[in-house]
Amino acid sequence: MQLEDYLKAGRIAAEVREMVRGRDWTGRTAYELCEEVETEIRRRGALCAFPVNASINEVAAHYTAEPGDQTVIGESDLVKVDLGAHVNGHIADTAVTVCYDPVYDGLVQAAEEALAAAMSIARPGTKAREIGRAIETSVKGRGFKPIVNLSGHSLDRYTIHAGKTIPNVWSIGGFSLSEGSAYACEPFVTTGKGGGFVRNGKTRNIFAIRTRKRTKDAEADRMLDVIWERYNMLPFARRWLLDQWDEGEAGRLLDILVSKKAVQAYPVLLEAEGERVAQAEHTFIPAGDGATVTTRA
Numbered sequence: 001m002q003l004e005d006y007l008k009a010g011r012i013a014a015e016v017r018e019m020v021r022g023r024d025w026t027g028r029t030a031y032e033l034c035e036e037v038e039t040e041i042r043r044r045g046a047l048c049a050f051p052v053n054a055s056i057n058e059v060a061a062h063y064t065a066e067p068g069d070q071t072v073i074g075e076s077d078l079v080k081v082d083l084g085a086h087v088n089g090h091i092a093d094t095a096v097t098v099c100y101d102p103v104y105d106g107l108v109q110a111a112e113e114a115l116a117a118a119m120s121i122a123r124p125g126t127k128a129r130e131i132g133r134a135i136e137t138s139v140k141g142r143g144f145k146p147i148v149n150l151s152g153h154s155l156d157r158y159t160i161h162a163g164k165t166i167p168n169v170w171s172i173g174g175f176s177l178s179e180g181s182a183y184a185c186e187p188f189v190t191t192g193k194g195g196g197f198v199r200n201g202k203t204r205n206i207f208a209i210r211t212r213k214r215t216k217d218a219e220a221d222r223m224l225d226v227i228w229e230r231y232n233m234l235p236f237a238r239r240w241l242l243d244q245w246d247e248g249e250a251g252r253l254l255d256i257l258v259s260k261k262a263v264q265a266y267p268v269l270l271e272a273e274g275e276r277v278a279q280a281e282h283t284f285i286p287a288g289d290g291a292t293v294t295t296r297a
């Protein structure tokens with residue numbers, strides 16, 4: 001049943017997120033972090049809705065480890081660990097920022113507080129822009145800036161960004177939350193010196209199918225079939241294909257699929273002024289006079 005699946009995915013995602021929060025990741029590689037978190041999601045009986053993101057410092061989002069990624073998490077790094085679990089395509093999307101340098105506690109807390117403020121007003125009929133206002137007011141009240149061009153989103157079966165946007169600032173227009181629909185809310189916060197928006201970086205290591213059109217390369221077509229069979233339209237990483245192809249071949253075939261526009265490659269998103277970014281995220285379903293936060297700890 002749909003709600004049961006959402007709740008199960010949410011419970012698993014929350015458990016894994018709290019495991020991430022409670023551990024010391026300094027000295028570990030991004031590769032170890034992503035692989036261990038993904039293993040925990042599967043071990044608990046869900047599938048990964050997307051590759052675990054381990055976006056460090058000014059990288060706001062969309063970095064996942066490459067095969068054998070040697071990026072080491074340092075003592076002053078701010079790591080946004082964004083993870084997704086799904087049960088029969090019903091997704092829980094949640095994130096935590098880990099940092100062991102007290103200098104950045106305020107930034108991390110600002111993201112958590114903004115998320116709590118947003119969740120406290122979420123109910124059927126709440127306007128998405130009112131959620132944006134709550135986030136913006138909370139973040140600015142602490143002297144920080146929300147990232148204006150990153151936002152929460154509606155969720156649908158096997159679809160992470162299902163078309164509706166939950167902004168991190170007040171904005172004109174928008175929609176009202178529907179009873180029983182699933183949404184993710186995800187404030188991103190940067191310092192007062194930050195630009196308060198993100199731009200695309202060069203690195204692209206998260207992918208998803210765009211269309212299942214053929215490429216005239218038999219092996220690339222076979223890869224597309226494997227991706228579809230395993231991940232549907234959900235995002236995936238190069239790491240996830242290495243049981244079938246070696247690293248070089250996986251890269252070559254993926255390049256073909258991207259150049260033929262069968263697969264899209266998502267760029268990492270960088271804070272415009274290179275300032276550090278913190279994030280917090282929950283998945284929630286408006287119900288009654290409030291909302292069921294499926295990823296609540």
Ligand code: MN
Pocket residue numbers: 082083093094095186281
């Ligand atoms: Mn997320």
Ligand code: MN
Pocket residue numbers: 093152153184186281
């Ligand atoms: Mn999200």
